[in-house]
Amino acid sequence: MKLNELKLTNPYLELPEECYDRVTPTPLIRPHLIHANKDVAKVLDIDESELESEAFVTFLNGKHAEEGSDTFAMCYAGHQFGHYVPRLGDGRAINIGTIDKYHLQLKGAGITEYSRHGDGRAVLRSSIREYLMSEAMQGLSIPSTLCLGIIGSDHNVRRETIEKAAVVCRVSTSWVRFGTFEYYAHEGMFKELEALADYAIDENFPHIKGKDNRYTLLFNDVMIITARLIAQWMSVGFNHGVMNTDNMSIAGLTIDYGPYAFLDDFRHDNICNHTDQHGRYSFENQPQVAKWNLRALMMALSPLSTVEKMEKNLAMFDKIYMRYYHYYMCKKLGLPGTVEGDPELIDDMLDMLEMLQVDYTLFFRTLSHYEGDRAALLRTGLYHEPMNAWLDRYDARIKTIDTAVRKEQMLGANPKYVLKNYMLQEAIDAAEKGDFSVVDDLFKIAQNPFDEHPEFERWAGATPNEFKNKKLSCSS
Numbered sequence: 291m292k293l294n295e296l297k298l299t300n301p302y303l304e305l306p307e308e309c310y311d312r313v314t315p316t317p318l319i320r321p322h323l324i325h326a327n328k329d330v331a332k333v334l335d336i337d338e339s340e341l342e343s344e345a346f347v348t349f350l351n352g353k354h355a356e357e358g359s360d361t362f363a364m365c366y367a368g369h370q371f372g373h374y375v376p377r378l379g380d381g382r383a384i385n386i387g388t389i390d391k392y393h394l395q396l397k398g399a400g401i402t403e404y405s406r407h408g409d410g411r412a413v414l415r416s417s418i419r420e421y422l423m424s425e426a427m428q429g430l431s432i433p434s435t436l437c438l439g440i441i442g443s444d445h446n447v448r449r450e451t452i453e454k455a456a457v458v459c460r461v462s463t464s465w466v467r468f469g470t471f472e473y474y475a476h477e478g479m480f481k482e483l484e485a486l487a488d489y490a491i492d493e494n495f496p497h498i499k500g501k502d503n504r505y506t507l508l509f510n511d512v513m514i515i516t517a518r519l520i521a522q523w524m525s526v527g528f529n530h531g532v533m534n535t536d537n538m539s540i541a542g543l544t545i546d547y548g549p550y551a552f553l554d555d556f557r558h559d560n561i562c563n564h565t566d567q568h569g570r571y572s573f574e575n576q577p578q579v580a581k582w583n584l585r586a587l588m589m590a591l592s593p594l595s596t597v598e599k600m601e602k603n604l605a606m607f608d609k610i611y612m613r614y615y616h617y618y619m620c621k622k623l624g625l626p627g628t629v630e631g632d633p634e635l636i637d638d639m640l641d642m643l644e645m646l647q648v649d650y651t652l653f654f655r656t657l658s659h660y661e662g663d664r665a666a667l668l669r670t671g672l673y674h675e676p677m678n679a680w681l682d683r684y685d686a687r688i689k690t691i692d693t694a695v696r697k698e699q700m701l702g703a704n705p706k707y708v709l710k711n712y713m714l715q716e717a718i719d720a721a722e723k724g725d726f727s728v729v730d731d732l733f734k735i736a737q738n739p740f741d742e743h744p745e746f747e748r749w750a751g752a753t754p755n756e757f758k759n760k761k762l763s764c765s766s
């Protein structure tokens with residue numbers, strides 16, 4: 291389909307008007323295309339040829355949306371670092387419409403009712419990070435929002451220094467956050483709360499639609515998909531960095547990419563967000579923070595459902611999370627299922643990796659090729675003894691598993707490449723000089739992280755020492 295043939299609808303505008311604010315995008319100066327995502331275009335039934343057109347840049351720049359059109363920003367609240375902020379909302383993301391079940395949003399498209407002191411813009415650096423990482427999540431089969439494309443511009447914005455503004459067109463089956471529910475609950479707007487819950491059920495949980503106890507079921511479903519999402523993050527070594535309740539998707543998606551990181555050397559207490567002084571959102575805290583956030587959602591849903599029932603569901607979180615976690619970790623280890631002793635094997639492996647300062651991704655990829663010769667594995671760590679001791683246990687565990695079957699499973703479960711921060715920084719440094727070739731390269735490995743890509747071998751090793759375990763600023 292051509293861009294001008296797209297039929298954009300706006301189901302969110304059927305909710306009470308307290309749920310959003312109508313606002314049109316403020317286009318950027320001299321926009322230019324940085325990258326277009328053909329796969330996402332296909333999902334939206336947009337012709338591939340359109341992606342090279344001037345019309346596509348205009349579309350991403352929000353120029354087609356004129357005064358009085360149905361574009362809008364969503365209202366929400368949220369707990370940020372444990373403190374309730376009564377009103378946040380889309381301060382720089384403007385929703386431009388829905389195609390099929392996908393909602394399109396321009397992030398960085400200008401000021402809205404919810405911008406507070408912000409300028410409504412997003413810098414090139416953070417936009418590239420969001421664009422590439424959402425695709426990397428697709429490549430890893432981890433639920434995430436998507437991006438259709440990214441544009442840069444000559445538009446200056448002030449952060450620590452003057453930077454250029456960009457826009458990403460984000461695409462998702464839901465932009466509703468835990469914090470969206472919190473807003474209506476805390477404001478005592480229970481009619482709006484109920485309408486929002488029914489909207490979310492309609493969109494993402496149709497199997498519970500119309501049921502008497504649907505709000506309790508909604509909470510239960512969100513709890514389960516959140517547990518699964520966090521288990522996937524943990525298994526792949528992803529640290530989100532800003533798990534505020536406004537950054538938690540009701541649809542169990544990875545959402546709002548900020549100062550996130552893939553682990554370099556394995557560290558339980560890895561902190562990737564410079565602002566997170568106490569490590570609230572450290573790597574190891576992610577499951578418990580998710581549970582804390584689910585409790586906040588539970589309280590927000592309490593006017594619609596009985597807290598006791600939801601409490602009972604929430605009490606299952608640890609067990610459900612652990613079941614998913616062991617499932618994903620056993621897949622990484624090439625084990626056909628979880629048996630007694632496997633959880634200890636996994637825990638002891640992580641302690642060993644931390645002690646030996648082993649690159650998390652490299653270890654699993656190397657282990658995927660393991661057939662008894664330990665040399666390559668031993669080279670990944672500082673000392674040999676603890677790894678040898680662990681490998682003895684691993685050898686005993688895999689003794690009865692067919693090696694070819696195990697290797698195939700592991701090579702499909704352990705990416706050769708993840709987008710580490712130093713790689714993203716390389717793409718950003720080049721992009722800031724007008725060279726988008728590294729963005730193109732990282733996009734390729736993001737899409738197919740399990741493939742060999744011999745041309746990108748230099749990114750397959752451990753993170754260079756000077757770039758390891760760095761924290762990033764939240765400013766974006």
Ligand code: AMP
Pocket residue numbers: 378379380381382383404405406407408409410411412532537546548766
């Ligand atoms: P984030 O850290 O991107 O999840 O944003 C947290 C909140 O701050 C959201 O309500 C954003 O819309 C808002 N926000 C972040 N940056 C800006 C900005 N430059 N202008 C306006 N609002 C912003």
Ligand code: MG
Pocket residue numbers: 536537546
């Ligand atoms: Mg956010």
